[in-house]
Amino acid sequence: MGDLHTPLPETAARVRQLLAQQNLNADQYLDHQKLSFETGVTAETIAALLAGKTTPESRETDTDTIARNRFRFLQQTRHAPHGEPYTLQELGNAIGVSRQWVHQLLFGEEKKKPSLKVAKPLADLFGQEVTFLTDTAPQALNRRLLQIIQSLETAPEGPPDPMQQLFQEYGIQGISARSTNLKDHQRQIIAGMIIGMISSNDAEGR
Known part of the structure; x- marks a missing residue:
């Protein structure tokens, strides 16, 4: 991760690189309205800065x-x-x-x-x-993009673990210790079985 002295174009390029590497939707992370709400910079200026352009707002330093x-x-x-x-x-x-x-x-x-x-x-x-x-507009956007970089760089690599998702979603603890020794395809099968049982129980309870 860079710091606030990193030029904005370089920071934006790093965000796009990480999003591409992780197959994430750039439009979602770089949504102009969302970034505007988070930074206090207008969406028009956000769009201009991400495109390497300027606006009167982005040039304001007072x-x-x-x-x-x-x-x-x-x-x-x-x-x-x-x-x-x-x-x-x-x-x-x-x-x-x-x-x-x-x-x-x-x-x-x-x-x-x-x-x-x-x-x-x-x-x-x-x-x-x-x-x-x-913060000036470029500083504000740079600060927010650096936060996004930090979150992307600390995110776990690879697809989500189906077993861990079950533990988190349903509070399943009993098999968590043994599941660490299972192979990927075994974890997928067991996760599917558990989801099926949970869905069945939910249906019977209705």
Whole structure:
């Protein structure tokens, strides 16, 4: 896995390489809308960056402007525990500022800046790191792609073990110790038999 100093094109290429090696759907992992939700970068800019292009958003480097835009993004895309978008008053109460201050930050004065003192509780409220508010668009996408690389590089190689899947899904423990000595085709046969018995019992119980 690389680090945040790895150029974005190199990181994206590594993701695609791992996805191809593991026969995984690249469209699922590199879905523009999903990556947008995870990074706070618009889907249009995500698409441009993955294609090696830029947008005004991707060229923005002013931290105050970026933080303001990410705050707006979070306010628009995340809901409070009650299932509705956070009200300005709820946001103000959560981060220790007035409702008017929140309104000015989101919709009003360009001079109103989300200081680090406010950024930390704001990020915590939405379950994010402070970097979510401060990363440039390329940095934000690079950070998320590096996380995907880490998950892909630590994933077990080869097809899923049918016996282990049964242990996890049905809580089967009794034969787990002996199953480690079985050959692949034997494990497939036993797994099929167990699934058949479980399905039969479920049918009889209905």
